[in-house]
Amino acid sequence: MADPAVVSDFTNRVYDVVRSIPPGRVLSYGDVAALLGRPRAARGVGWALAALPGKSDVPWWRVVNRNGEISIGTPHGRALQRALLRNEGVSFDAGSRIDLRRFRWCPGAGDVPVASDPG
């Protein structure tokens, strides 16, 4: 990961929040930004994750866009994130989308495995 001594507090905070995301759970860039107090800094969140070197303590793959889709630019990243999520039990829709209604992480509930009754 980018050394916390060279990145700004914002970027560092992004890593901190993402690290707090439990396995089998996902969050949107906007959600992470909102948890940081910057509901408009979704781009900043994406930037911070994009700045990750690959070998990091930050589960960047647990972050997707507001549609539960993988927004990574490189095909390798998309396949990687998809594989990592599947490895944690996260499933994808026919359109490579995730049911945020089921896998969206709720800070506080944390322990809740899955939200049944999608409605």
Add this chain to the structure above:
DNA sequence: TTGTTGACTCCCG
């Protein structure tokens, strides 16, 4: 400081 880019999100047609 200005201009540009990107793993974002909202709005309009």
Add this chain to the structure above:
DNA sequence: CCGGGAGCCAACA
């Protein structure tokens, strides 16, 4: 569902 425009934020040249 797709295409175009606008707002927001962080980092770099």
